[in-house]
Amino acid sequence: MRTLRQVGIVGYGAYVPMYRLNAAEINRMWGTSGAPVEEKSVVALDEDTVTISVECAKQAVKRAGIDPYQIGAVYVGTESKPYAVKPSGTIVAEAIGATPSVSTADYEFACKAGTEAMQTCIGLVGSGMQRYAMAIGADTAQGRPADALEYTAACGGAAFIFAERSAETVAYVEASYSYVTDTPDFWRRPKEMYPRHGNRFTGEPAYFKHITGATKGLLQETGYKPEDFKYAVFHQPNTKFPITVARSLGFSIDQINPGLVVGKVGNTYAGSSPMGLAATLDVAEPEERIFMVSYGSGGGSDAFIFTTQEALKDKRGGPKLGSYIDRKKNVDYATYLRHRGQIIQ
């Protein structure tokens, strides 16, 4: 997919809460011995998807150097929105001063809700409908106790403000692609507290199939090959999957490493590949090409090709995602339950 006019990222922000639950502590609790990640991020008592989104959005606005009133769209992609009915987007838009001349809604597509929001924002800006449009992917993912996904279900997010490509944008979008099928690998019914999943079914027919499909689709459309990219970001549900899919598609460990944050923060669901993109932008030089593919259960993948620009060097001030990752305090399992609201008071 390409836009009629070129679109770029004029500002971005990313955030992860400071608390961590490490795999060893989960193993201590359940007498298990897994470690799909080293540790995962846990919200503070007073954080949720909305507060994380606002944190990311404010950083993006600051780095963009734009008047937030000019932002014409705020889309939040998440599977842990605090209200089942009432958009997170309106609270974020109000908090940053984008209201009232703004369009907002919340997106759900499991871990690719954030990149769905990105596709929409690219469309709004690319068509000329909006001057600035912000896409946010953020989650406070609910991990079922004693389930394999408890090790990884984490909290965090990233925000991207799209604008017409110019000297002010830090990277521009070359093309994007979406690959979606109905694949029930992981889901949650409304009155359930935790999702259910198909265990090994979430691998090959879900994650790998759709990332591969989106990758091949976009590469075919654009004529690029894996070696044409300096960096690659894949959805990161655990440490193993993105490394495996990268290799299978012809990408190297060096390409994915800067964006691979999952080992230290876990799977931030709708924030996962967006945070990977933010981490990559934090270290990239101008004129470097980034390949990014999300995966959302249900299932589907959004693939993007970004090329960085000169402005990147001057527009990533303030704490980088790495600073938030390094700012951490480990908690025990009981404190983790308390922070996740799982203790009945």
Next chain:
Amino acid sequence: MRRVAVAGVGFIPIKEYWDRSLQDLFAEAALKAVRDAGGTEVDSVYVSNMSGSLMQDQINLGALVADSLGKPGLPAVRVEAGTASGGVAFHEAVKAVASGYSDCVLVGGVEKMSDVLPEVATTAMVMSEEQEYTAYTGVTQAGLSAMLHRLYLDLYAEPAEVGMMAVKGHDHSVGCKHAQYPFRMSIDRAMDSPMEADPIHTMECSGVGDGAAALVLVPAGESGVEVAGSAVATDCCSLTTRNDPLVFDAVKRAAEKAYRMAKVKPGDVDLAEVHDDFTIDGVLSLEALGLAKQGEAAKLVAGNATDKDGKIPVNTFGGLKARGHPLGATGLYQVAEVTLQLRGAAGDHQVPGAEVGLAQSMGGVASVSAVNILRRFGK
């Protein structure tokens, strides 16, 4: 303006009255006060109550108590100024008699805190603060005073010196029949008690109790106890806009006006009942009243100057900490105690030769204060 005298006082012990209502408690104190005044005919009533609307779902207390006193028809109104309600209600009653509008006013305070859970009492107290930007932070009344306490410790005193405010109160409450905690408390007990809101310890905070205290005011006659000075003042509600958060301007303003009216200086005061809901509030009140220089009140209290036989006896029946602090009634307990002192009727708590007594009441984190100065006159 006429001179106003206290014709009668009446009050009940401060404790938990599970089986009695606001009206019951008010009536008991009121009847005692009226009897003490020689059974005069009251022509209007001021009721002081802070949290009846929250704790008993009860407003319009003026009508309620007039009715419950067997006198439906009397002019009656509730006065509310946070925990300064008692002192402010007294001030209103004084004005009614001084102006000539009323000839015999009953002013009584009542509170029943035991009807609610502690967390509701905590919430009731912070209702005195601005709700949207102060209370919204989750701060409590103790928390606000605690922030001042910390500043005071940084600049002027040791924790134990401020803590002595509570210890001295307990020294004075021993043997007091109406005190909630009529026993000594050591400084170690206070300093070892858990933190309420750091750095304030639990045993530096007044407790929760029920009580009622009433007085009858009439035009002054030949002799007795008169109201020499009475004033109310406010201050910025929020600590964020005060010039010096350690100066209680509301207390200072009210005190200056009351001293002027009474034609006395702080040094002329023989005893003072001050608002020590938290030890630091008592300390800062003493300074704002001019009874201690800024930064010196804690050391003064920790020494012997505010003991019963000291230079300026303070909280002679225990103060808010040891006598008790039933919110809306407290200010009237203070005035009643000053009256007893000036009558020479304070028993073991007597300050010998007391002629001028001061009662200071305050609400919120000193956003409102009433200072009432009484004087023995005649015979």
Next chain:
Amino acid sequence: MSVPRYWRNEVPRYRLMGRICKACGARYFPAKPVCTCGNAGFEDYKLSEAGEVVTWTVIRSPPLGYERYAPYVVALIELDDGMRLLSQVVDVDPAEVRAGMRVEAVFRKVREDGPSGIIQYGYKFRPVVE
């Protein structure tokens, strides 16, 4: 909690927006209807979002609605523009708070009106993240 009451305080709380007196320049947060100079005309004033702790306490017996969060720190903070406000300080061990500590504004949950009521957000402060 009253929805209108919450709603009308959103902009000041979400964006640290105060008011400045058009006549004398005095700044207010929160807004007041009348300035101490007597004037009643104001303009928006955006507060600084960083400052330092002046004094603080730790709330251990919270009021209704704040039970889930205790113990928490409440501080008197002086912002870089000279304005002062009261706020919780979060993302820090209460024992590590110090006078002079540099803090920055963050957007956080303040309380919830039970499982079915609205969620109330507002500003809090945290130690500055570099």
